[in-house]
Amino acid sequence: GENVGLHLPTLSVQEGDNSIINCAYSNSASDYFIWYKQESGKGPQFIIDIRSNMDKRQGQRVTVLLNKTVKHLSLQIAATQPGDSAVYFCAEGVTGSWGKLQFGAGTQVVVTP
Amino acid sequence: DGGITQSPKYLFRKEGQNVTLSCEQNLNHDAMYWYRQDPGQGLRLIYYSQIVNDFQKGDIAEGYSVSREKKESFPLTVTSAQKNPTAFYLCASYGAYGYTFGSGTRLTVV
Numbered sequence: 001g002e003n004v005g006l007h008l009p010t011l012s013v014q015e016g017d018n019s020i021i022n023c024a025y026s027n028s029a030s031d032y033f034i035w036y037k038q039e040s041g042k043g044p045q046f047i048i049d050i051r052s053n054m055d056k057r058q059g060q061r062v063t064v065l066l067n068k069t070v071k072h073l074s075l076q077i078a079a080t081q082p083g084d085s086a087v088y089f090c091a092e093g094v095t096g097s098w099g100k101l102q103f104g105a106g107t108q109v110v111v112t113p
Numbered sequence: 114d115g116g117i118t119q120s121p122k123y124l125f126r127k128e129g130q131n132v133t134l135s136c137e138q139n140l141n142h143d144a145m146y147w148y149r150q151d152p153g154q155g156l157r158l159i160y161y162s163q164i165v166n167d168f169q170k171g172d173i174a175e176g177y178s179v180s181r182e183k184k185e186s187f188p189l190t191v192t193s194a195q196k197n198p199t200a201f202y203l204c205a206s207y208g209a210y211g212y213t214f215g216s217g218t219r220l221t222v223v
Contacts, residue, residue, distance in 0.1 A: 008153040036214075043117075043205075099144045100171070103148075103156040103157075
């Protein structure tokens, strides 16, 4: 499944399939980017981050891709599991800006059996 | 375990009342932040603090106040001047290994 946009859309994906969540960031000066997962009623949990001198970074079952030319970020989740159901946010930051982050609106991922 | 503790988890406020949300961290982080989250929206920065006794306004500071008297503590007061305070409030801190978020306080005006 794939979804685009900063509003809170819903991405439905079948268990075992790969998920792709997209994010368009706004600040050309942003030099680091973070993906968070948020379950209902809880605080965001760090998933993976990437700095602007990279275009790809891999973690456990997750890959983040960065395209600075079009200011686009994506999170790929391999073999999506029921526990992956949550809202996913991208956040952008600028080194030296006191650690402040700008967040996208998020994407709701629903994993169906 | 090190982390951030927010309390209470749920808070109800009457019109015209001030309420204070607690945020405590034992991560020895210098920087702390308060974010507000509304349904279907991302997090928006209210206030942040880089060191004790210093703090700066974020994007939506009107109607809120903070203090940073201790490194471990960064309480947020929602004043009666905040016209639409019903939201989910998240505290975060930042250190050598990145950001850590608390579990949030859900504030409802009744």
